[in-house]
Amino acid sequence: MEMSGKYLVLGAKGQLGTELTLRLGERALPVDLPDGDITDKYAVQDLLDALKPAAVLNAAAFTAVDAAERQPAVCRRVNAAGPLYLAQECEKRGLPLLHVSTDYVFCGTQKRAPLTEEDEPVPQGVYAVTKLEGERNIQKTHEKHIILRTCGLYGKLGANTQGNFVETMRRIGAERRNLRVVNDQFCTPTWVPNLAAAALWLLENEKWGLFHVVDSGETTWFDFAKEIFRLCALAVEMTPISTAEWNAPSPRPLYSVLDTSKYHVLGGPKMLRWQESLEKYLAQR
Numbered sequence: 398m399e400m401s402g403k404y405l406v407l408g409a410k411g412q413l414g415t416e417l418t419l420r421l422g423e424r425a426l427p428v429d430l431p432d433g434d435i436t437d438k439y440a441v442q443d444l445l446d447a448l449k450p451a452a453v454l455n456a457a458a459f460t461a462v463d464a465a466e467r468q469p470a471v472c473r474r475v476n477a478a479g480p481l482y483l484a485q486e487c488e489k490r491g492l493p494l495l496h497v498s499t500d501y502v503f504c505g506t507q508k509r510a511p512l513t514e515e516d517e518p519v520p521q522g523v524y525a526v527t528k529l530e531g532e533r534n535i536q537k538t539h540e541k542h543i544i545l546r547t548c549g550l551y552g553k554l555g556a557n558t559q560g561n562f563v564e565t566m567r568r569i570g571a572e573r574r575n576l577r578v579v580n581d582q583f584c585t586p587t588w589v590p591n592l593a594a595a596a597l598w599l600l601e602n603e604k605w606g607l608f609h610v611v612d613s614g615e616t617t618w619f620d621f622a623k624e625i626f627r628l629c630a631l632a633v634e635m636t637p638i639s640t641a642e643w644n645a646p647s648p649r650p651l652y653s654v655l656d657t658s659k660y661h662v663l664g665g666p667k668m669l670r671w672q673e674s675l676e677k678y679l680a681q682r
């Protein structure tokens with residue numbers, strides 16, 4: 398089933414926004430800063446009045462996790478207030494709202510098994526806390542919503558995208574012989590086209606609610622990087638280090654593998670194993 402009308406894509410120059418825009422083709426109404434600032438509720442109202450979309454897809458976010466610790470107010474405006482304005486305006490107009498959240502809503506020490514939508518979030522750090530606030534703002538305001546929690550996105554770089562983990566490893570791997578990579582955070586890096594396909598399928602089939610959508614399997618950043626180097630034939634000597642040794646400004650969950658059964662049982666496009674996705678990404682880039 399395909400909804401008629403066009404979809405407003407907010408944050409259209411980011412990684413996910415770029416993929417959604419490409420995938421939707423003529424059905425996309427792509428907008429990014431400065432024209433589509435989700436923290437300006439009057440701008441949001443004007444956009445919706447002018448473009449009259451059939452649905453709103455929010456790929457806009459403050460995604461610089463470590464910088465968020467220094468800019469909590471800006472981060473909260475984008476990740477929590479913006480989604481609230483979108484939910485309010487979508488509610489008024491009866492429009493579906495698709496929004497994206499993160500595995501970082503989990504602290505990573507509560508459970509050592511894939512986390513479900515029923516598990517209680519325990520966010521740590523400004524980015525994670527504000528992303529959970531964004532989820533809750535939508536849930537309490539607008540019923541016709543889809544919120545996808547995902548992880549470690551890599552895909553086509555948008556005009557605004559600085560990079561992603563795979564590109565960073567490729568660049569550093571070509572420059573350096575030795576590399577220290579964190580080996581105690583378990584999660585599932587996800588190829589953006591898989592997420593975008595799942596998102597559009599859920600929207601077009603009117604499956605409202607909160608869903609965990611990540612690629613299949615689990616890995617650490619160390620093993621993910623090792624696989625990138627193997628596939629790119631880069632000879633890099635790697636040293637595994639702990640999260641504590643890396644000492645990033647913002648905390649990261651030690652275990653945030655997400656259980657995708659709630660999504661998969663609906664029969665949407667299957668999420669690939671992370672190894673298969675990585676191979677496809679490298680072959681297509």
Ligand SMILES: NC(=O)c1ccc[n+]([C@@H]2O[C@H](COP(=O)([O-])OP(=O)(O)OC[C@H]3O[C@@H](n4cnc5c(N)ncnc54)[C@H](OP(=O)(O)O)[C@@H]3O)[C@@H](O)[C@H]2O)c1
Pocket residue numbers: 407408409410411412413414429430433434435436455456457458459460475479497498499500528547548549550551555557558
């Ligand atoms: N990347 C990941 O690994 C990852 C993992 C889990 C979940 N997620 C979530 O997935 C979603 C998409 O992530 P992504 O990697 O595609 O993000 P991204 O590449 O950083 O793109 C975000 C886009 O939003 C724009 N933006 C920032 N503030 C805005 C505002 N006030 N109004 C409108 N647009 C604004 C950014 O513009 P500027 O660049 O100019 O700021 C950028 O174009 C986000 O909700 C993110 O939290 C991402």
